[in-house]
Amino acid sequence: MNSQDQENRLPRRRVLQWFAAVAAAEGMALPSTLGQEAKPAANGYGQDPVMAKSYEKGEAWPLTMTETEKKATVALADMIFPADDLGPAASEVRVADFIDEWISAPYPRQKGDRGAIVPGLKKLDEECQNNFGKNFADLSEEEKKKACDIMAKGNHFFNVFVNLASGAYYSDPRCWKALGYEGNAPYGGPFKGPPEEVLKQAGVEQTVD
Amino acid sequence: MSSRAACFWATECGRGCSIRANYQSTTVHIPPADATGNLDIIADAHVREVIVGKDGKAKGVLFIDKTTGKEERVKGKAVVLAASSGETVRILLNSASGKGISNSSGLVGKYIMDTVGSDMSGQIPALENLPAHNDDGAGGCHFYSPWWLYKEQKAGKMDFARGYHVEISGTRGMPKGNNPVPGHVLQGLYGTELKEAARRYYGSFIHIACRGEMIPNEGSFAELDPEVKDKWGIPVMKWHWKWSDHEWNMAVHAQKTFAEIFESAGGKGLFDPKRDPKKTLLKGGQVIHEVGGAIMGADSKKSVCNQWNQTWDIKNLLLCDGAPFASNADKNPTETIMALAWRAADRLIEQARKGNL
Numbered sequence: 083m084n085s086q087d088q089e090n091r092l093p094r095r096r097v098l099q100w101f102a103a104v105a106a107a108e109g110m111a112l113p114s115t116l117g118q119e120a121k122p123a124a125n126g127y128g129q130d131p132v133m134a135k136s137y138e139k140g141e142a143w144p145l146t147m148t149e150t151e152k153k154a155t156v157a158l159a160d161m162i163f164p165a166d167d168l169g170p171a172a173s174e175v176r177v178a179d180f181i182d183e184w185i186s187a188p189y190p191r192q193k194g195d196r197g198a199i200v201p202g203l204k205k206l207d208e209e210c211q212n213n214f215g216k217n218f219a220d221l222s223e224e225e226k227k228k229a230c231d232i233m234a235k236g237n238h239f240f241n242v243f244v245n246l247a248s249g250a251y252y253s254d255p256r257c258w259k260a261l262g263y264e265g266n267a268p269y270g271g272p273f274k275g276p277p278e279e280v281l282k283q284a285g286v287e288q289t290v291d
Numbered sequence: 292m293s294s295r296a297a298c299f300w301a302t303e304c305g306r307g308c309s310i311r312a313n314y315q316s317t318t319v320h321i322p323p324a325d326a327t328g329n330l331d332i333i334a335d336a337h338v339r340e341v342i343v344g345k346d347g348k349a350k351g352v353l354f355i356d357k358t359t360g361k362e363e364r365v366k367g368k369a370v371v372l373a374a375s376s377g378e379t380v381r382i383l384l385n386s387a388s389g390k391g392i393s394n395s396s397g398l399v400g401k402y403i404m405d406t407v408g409s410d411m412s413g414q415i416p417a418l419e420n421l422p423a424h425n426d427d428g429a430g431g432c433h434f435y436s437p438w439w440l441y442k443e444q445k446a447g448k449m450d451f452a453r454g455y456h457v458e459i460s461g462t463r464g465m466p467k468g469n470n471p472v473p474g475h476v477l478q479g480l481y482g483t484e485l486k487e488a489a490r491r492y493y494g495s496f497i498h499i500a501c502r503g504e505m506i507p508n509e510g511s512f513a514e515l516d517p518e519v520k521d522k523w524g525i526p527v528m529k530w531h532w533k534w535s536d537h538e539w540n541m542a543v544h545a546q547k548t549f550a551e552i553f554e555s556a557g558g559k560g561l562f563d564p565k566r567d568p569k570k571t572l573l574k575g576g577q578v579i580h581e582v583g584g585a586i587m588g589a590d591s592k593k594s595v596c597n598q599w600n601q602t603w604d605i606k607n608l609l610l611c612d613g614a615p616f617a618s619n620a621d622k623n624p625t626e627t628i629m630a631l632a633w634r635a636a637d638r639l640i641e642q643a644r645k646g647n648l
């Protein structure tokens with residue numbers, strides 16, 4: 083399938099309308115028309131965590147993602163990080179669970195991201211219903227691509243989502259190879275500087291021992 | 292204290308080294324102190340004030356047991372406050388039922404300082420798409436440049452009087468929950484294309500920080516807040532802050548220097564050229580090197596502590612954090628705090644043995 087075909091599936095005018103609507107939805111609390119109502123996030127910081135204890139899911143603060151939000155998150159994260167030669171799919175390393183933890187947390191930065199993610203997911207499903215009669219998670223691969231292409235043109239929700247998904251994805255050791263992180267391994271002695279091939283490519287010489 | 296293992300270049304230092312090779316008081320100072328059998332630790336104790344006897348000597352401290360909310364007391368031959376400079380000042384000012392102690396000079400709370408901070412990030416194309424390799428050994432603060440323009444300052448060629456050091460960080464560090472590359476290089480991408488871009492840019496961003504000396508001034512001081520109290524009803528501090536031209540001009544100099552460093556490495560500083568470089572100066576307190584407030588000096592009328600960290604007014608009361616700092620050299624404060632505390636402790640033991648407390 084070429085990109086011309088994809089372009090034809092969705093009339094250009096609708097694409098632009100959608101683009102404008104998604105951009106306008108940033109930070110807006112929209113009335114619920116789809117799926118469950120978003121749950122309220124935790125209030126206050128509470129006590130410091132007990133470092134010697136391993137916490138159950140949702141124990142530090144209640145997890146707030148609804149089923150519908152979670153489905154859209156899993157599907158969108160897999161579009162951003164599909165399984166390929168560079169590493170596993172986002173769903174394999176549970177990126178959606180990380181995002182759920184993150185946006186449910188009671189801290190200012192996380193609350194800010196929640197303000198982009200929750201209405202953004204809702205808007206995404208609404209637009210998919212309007213255009214395809216299905217939620218994002220239920221779209222075909224091609225339809226998902228169409229939706230992502232539109233959001234990738236410039237959309238606050240999408241940028242925030244990519245940032246959180248990247249943080250989650252690359253923090254899993256199974257994804258370090260995709261990034262080129264090879265650390266966290268003893269050198270078996272002092273650090274001797276970067277390998278020769280690295281110095282060569284960067285066009286520098288090592289001048290200290 | 293010297294029983295720590297050497298760094299083995301693995302496991303995240305900031306999360307607590309897995310072989311305890313890093314420095315932190317909980318694993319470096321407390322175990323040997325505990326091993327003497329002479330240490331009692333009282334947890335959840337929130338000190339409100341120093342108890343002073345009729346003879347003018349410190350007798351102990353009064354604290355709130357945070358588990359019960361009750362007032363408790365501990366007694367001692369000497370009292371050493373090391374609650375971090377701001378809190379030590381607060382305890383002094385809240386003592387004697389809020390009248391304050393060790394303050395005959397009127398200088399408790401005055402001349403508070405932080406480090407002068409002004410930062411810049413940049414991107415270096417030569418570092419893009421490097422072969423994957425382990426450069427954890429280059430991470431942390433393994434690049435450091437001391438101040439280099441003493442002669443120019445002496446010759447009167449600079450518009451600020453003190454120096455700054457430069458901390459350089461970046462490298463292919465372990466991803467820790469945040470996006471390992473700045474979001475803007477991934478914008479508009481998803482799928483394999485996004486992964487390739489992340490791979491390309493990872494490790495090509497460098498962060499340079501100016502950490503400079505602040506000159507103490509009259510406009511930077513702390514006092515008890517007349518209204519706000521903490522949950523135990525104890526007045527909190529109110530902060531006043533002023534930078535002088537020395538600090539503002541230092542930030543401007545740092546910004547110019549850092550932009551040149553990135554350019555000469557074939558890269559670019561990530562900043563808006565239309566910004567006011569003075570505005571890059573971080574706010575007082577943001578570098579978290581808060582010191583001062585109980586200045587050390589040779590004259591009891593012009594200082595709070597003597598050269599041994601003892602307060603002039605109450606000799607068996609010692610301040611062993613950053614509060615006695617009379618200046619805040621560009622060096623980060625902790626080692627100086629520890630060196631002075633060590634010296635003060637040696638002196639305290641010697642004086643106690645002689646019966647001079």
Ligand SMILES: Cc1cc2nc3c(=O)[nH]c(=O)nc-3n(C[C@H](O)[C@H](O)[C@H](O)COP(=O)(O)OP(=O)(O)OC[C@H]3O[C@@H](n4cnc5c(N)ncnc54)[C@H](O)[C@@H]3O)c2cc1C
Pocket residue numbers: 336337338339373374375376378579580581611612613623624625626628
């Ligand atoms: C994130 C961060 C990074 C830093 N990085 C560096 C660095 O790289 N290099 C450097 O030199 N410095 C650094 N600093 C600064 C350095 O941590 C401080 O200067 C240093 O810890 C101060 O030591 P202190 O003993 O005075 O106070 P603290 O280490 O703060 O200890 C004070 C203790 O007193 C207790 N306390 C406070 N109030 C009361 C009360 N009312 N009753 C009972 N107990 C009380 C506190 O719980 C605490 O345990 C950094 C600071 C921060 C926050």
